[in-house]
Structures are given as C-alpha cells and as structure tokens.
Amino acid sequence: MKQRVNTIDALRGFSLLGILIANMLIFQYGMFGKDKPEHFQLSSFDTVSYVWTKIFVEGSFLPIFIFLFGYSMMKLKEKLEKNNMKVKRHFVRRFILFLTLGLLHSIFIWEGDILLMYGCIGLFMLMFINRKRKTLLVWAIALLFLNSFMGFGSYEETDKEIEKMESYIEKETVAYSSESYADALGFRYSDETPFDFPDYFYIVFLFITPLIISPLLLFGMYGAKSNWFTDPRKEKRLYIRGAIIFGIVGLLLKSSHYIMNDLSWTTGAYSVGAILLAIGYIFGFAILYTKVNRKVMSYIEKVGRLSLTNYLVQSIICTSLFYGYGMGLFGRLGVFQGILLAFFIFAMQILFSHYYLKFFKIGPFEKVMRIFTYLSWNGQPKRRKKKVVEEVA
Structure with a gap:
C-alpha cells in the first residue's frame, strides 16, 4: 500500500511540472492570447519552443491530474x-x-483555475462512486469515443471574429500590464469577451x-x-506496453495539427491525442519510477504530497512575476525563457516541500481540505462504531 501511495504522489508532483x-x-x-502567438511576434526560437509546448505538454498534463483525482476518490472512499x-x-x-x-482563486488571483x-x-461523478470496475471502464471508453466525435469538424473564423479576438487580446495585454491590481481584476470580470455566443451557450457548455x-x-x-x-x-x-502504444499514437495525433494544419480534422485529432498522450505519460512515469534512484523520487513525491498548496503557490508566484502590479x-x-522559469520555480518547490515536510505532516491547504471533509480540527476521520444488535433468546 505504501509503495502505491508513493507512486501516486510522485506522479502528482510530476504532473505539476507539466501543468506549470x-x-x-x-x-x-x-x-x-496563448493560442494567437502571431499577435506577440515570437522569435523563431520561441516559435519552436511554443510548438514543442503545444505537442509535448499542453493538454496532456492536466488530464494526468484528473486521472489522479479519480484515483484518489476511490482510495478516499x-x-x-x-x-x-x-x-x-x-x-x-x-x-x-x-x-x-x-471561485476565490479564479476571482482574486488567476482565471486559469482548475x-x-x-x-x-x-459532484457529477458521485453517480459513479459505487459502480463496478467493469462499468467504470465501459463508461470511460464510451465517453472518450463520444468526445472524439465531438472534436472533429471544420470551422473557420470570420473576419469579424478575428478582429474581435485581436481587440480582446490587446485589451487583455493592457489590463494585465497595468500597475493597478484593480485594472486586472476589473478586466477579468468585465463583460468583455472574444466571442458572440448566445446566453444559452454557457448553459450547454456547463452541461x-x-x-x-x-x-x-473514470479511468x-x-x-x-x-x-x-x-x-510498479x-x-x-x-x-x-501502455507507454509505447498510447505515447506514440498520442504524439502522432497531436503533431498532425501542426504538420497538416490545413486539414479540418487535425483539431479533433489534437484533442484526442492529448488524452492518449496523457495515458502514455502515466504508464511511462510508472516505468521511470522503478528506474530512478529512490531518494531522487522521494523529492518529487513530496511535491505531490503538497499538490494543492504548490498549485496555488504557482499561481501567486507567476501572476506576481507577469502582471503589471508585480514585475x-x-x-x-x-516562450523558451518561460519554460526555463517553470523548471526553476518547480526546483524551488521541491526544496520548499522537502524542508516543509520535515516540520509539518501536511500542507496548509491540504489541512483545510481535511478539516472540512471530516469536520474534525485534527483533519483525521473519526471512526464510528458499528451498532451491535444482540439476539434475545
């Protein structure tokens, strides 16, 4: 059991680096703006770094976090x-x-909250919490195929939509470059949007x-x-087997979006490939876990043990560096220097997690989560005694 928990903690720490x-x-x-690099006139080297991030990282590390979320749900159950x-x-x-x-994170710190x-x-997945193992797999595969069909199709932006998006990115750049925190906050929750969607669209999207x-x-x-x-x-x-099959297929599908970007189906291929590559990464990391020095992996595990705290700290650090009210x-x-910065921040989080856990058993936000979950100040479940009914002779 301990080995399994360590593997999951290490995988969670690894996924935090990719997410960052x-x-x-x-x-x-x-x-x-992240999907419109032409607006920022990237250098050729940054363009290569951008495509590398899109193929190998974006969309394939958040699914690992989601996979671990489902895994942890069952273990908590x-x-x-x-x-x-x-x-x-x-x-x-x-x-x-x-x-x-x-909600607090997305309002006061960063709109990219997960x-x-x-x-x-x-809350939606509570309907699956008591389902059998086979049922979970069937639903996972069925919904994955459904998503695959939803992602394929052709769509071309109109000139008006392109102009509206450019205007939005320009205003966003001005707001987040402003030295006023109120300007960034005000823009984030203004009525300004880059799309002309009808009101019912957001209800459909929520569904x-x-x-x-x-x-x-579900996986x-x-x-x-x-x-x-x-x-492992x-x-x-x-x-x-999983790392080779899912990894190669995932990379091929994601790469097709940049190799054959004039074809309409590559957008859907990119989305499906991102998920398949995530599964490949999960299996690949499990192999890596058995090969790398145990002490080295223990540092990654500690980042994973403080995953909620480290995730929120990443937002605070990066908004302070990039937004106008910070640096x-x-x-x-x-893009390339941003990747180097991500590795540096993650290295600092490894050190922080290592020394923090020398003095404390659990992170501050993890502690709040446990207190609220168990309604217990020590963050530990209170064992309830089973009622024993004695037979009356």
Whole structure:
C-alpha cells in the first residue's frame, strides 16, 4: 500500500511540472492570447519552443491530474468505508470546498483555475462512486469515443471574429500590464469577451463539460479499483506496453495539427491525442519510477504530497512575476525563457516541500481540505462504531 501511495504522489508532483509549463503560456500571453502567438511576434526560437509546448505538454498534463483525482476518490472512499463513515456526505463537503477555493482563486488571483472544475466534476461523478470496475471502464471508453466525435469538424473564423479576438487580446495585454491590481481584476470580470455566443451557450457548455473531462477521471477510478501502481516493478510489462502504444499514437495525433494544419480534422485529432498522450505519460512515469534512484523520487513525491498548496503557490508566484502590479513581464519574457522559469520555480518547490515536510505532516491547504471533509480540527476521520444488535433468546 505504501509503495502505491508513493507512486501516486510522485506522479502528482510530476504532473505539476507539466501543468506549470503549459500554464506559462497563459501567464505570459493570456487565456486566449496563448493560442494567437502571431499577435506577440515570437522569435523563431520561441516559435519552436511554443510548438514543442503545444505537442509535448499542453493538454496532456492536466488530464494526468484528473486521472489522479479519480484515483484518489476511490482510495478516499475505501478509507471512509473502513471507518464506517458516510461516503457521499463527506465527498459533497469536499467538493463544495473545491468550488469555494476555485471561485476565490479564479476571482482574486488567476482565471486559469482548475479547482472550480474539480468541484463541479466531483459532484457529477458521485453517480459513479459505487459502480463496478467493469462499468467504470465501459463508461470511460464510451465517453472518450463520444468526445472524439465531438472534436472533429471544420470551422473557420470570420473576419469579424478575428478582429474581435485581436481587440480582446490587446485589451487583455493592457489590463494585465497595468500597475493597478484593480485594472486586472476589473478586466477579468468585465463583460468583455472574444466571442458572440448566445446566453444559452454557457448553459450547454456547463452541461457538456463533465462529459468532456470525465473519461480520464473514470479511468482513474478504474485504476484504483484495479490496484494499479501497487507494485510498479511487477506491473512493468503492462506499463511498457501502455507507454509505447498510447505515447506514440498520442504524439502522432497531436503533431498532425501542426504538420497538416490545413486539414479540418487535425483539431479533433489534437484533442484526442492529448488524452492518449496523457495515458502514455502515466504508464511511462510508472516505468521511470522503478528506474530512478529512490531518494531522487522521494523529492518529487513530496511535491505531490503538497499538490494543492504548490498549485496555488504557482499561481501567486507567476501572476506576481507577469502582471503589471508585480514585475510586469506579461508578453515580454518569451516562450523558451518561460519554460526555463517553470523548471526553476518547480526546483524551488521541491526544496520548499522537502524542508516543509520535515516540520509539518501536511500542507496548509491540504489541512483545510481535511478539516472540512471530516469536520474534525485534527483533519483525521473519526471512526464510528458499528451498532451491535444482540439476539434475545
């Protein structure tokens, strides 16, 4: 059991690095500006770095986090049942806190928040919490195929849409380059949008988002029920096959979007490839875990043990560096230097996590999560005694 937990913690720490590298594009160029590199006139070297990030990183590390979210759900369920506690009641409290933290994070720090999504998808996934292992796999595959068909299709922006997007990116750049925190906050929650969607679109989007995200989460739940990562050394053959098949297919599909970008189907191929590559990374990291020095991996595990705290700290550091009320590097640093900065920040988080856990057993935000989940100040579940009914002779 301990080996499995260490593997999952290490994978969670590894995914935090990938998420940070991908998020560097948003921190530097904005939520929509990251997909319009021509607006920022990147150098040829930064263009290569941009395409590398798009193919190898973006869209393929957040799914790992989602997979681990589903995996952790099932392990927490087992822990709650072991202590004779109400499973869904505790999960609802946990996901409400995710919603609250995500809302505060997205309003006051950064709009690229994922915690709000975690809360929403977590509540949606409660309908699967008691399903059998085979049922989870069937649903995961079915929803993955559904998403694949949804992603394929052709769409060309009109001149008006291109002009509106350019205007939005320009205003976004001005707001996030401003020395006033109020300007950044005001722009983020203004009525300014780069699209002319009807009001009902957002209701539809809210409905389909869980369907888009849930396949990896279901795979995570299936993996937990299948006891994946309990002993990576014995399961090495499975991981090698998974890493090779999913990794190669995922990279080919994602690369097609840049090699054959004049074809309409490559956008959908990119989306499917991102998920497949994420699965390849999961299996590949499990292999790496058995090869790399145990002490080295222990540092990555510690980052994963403080994943919620480290994720929020990444947002605070990067918005302070790139936004105008901090160092004002928005749109100025460059993609390659942003990647180097991500590695530097992650290295600092490795040191922070290592020394923090010498004095404390759990991170500050992880502690809040446990207190709210268990309604216990020590953050530990209170074991409930089973009622014993004696027969009356």
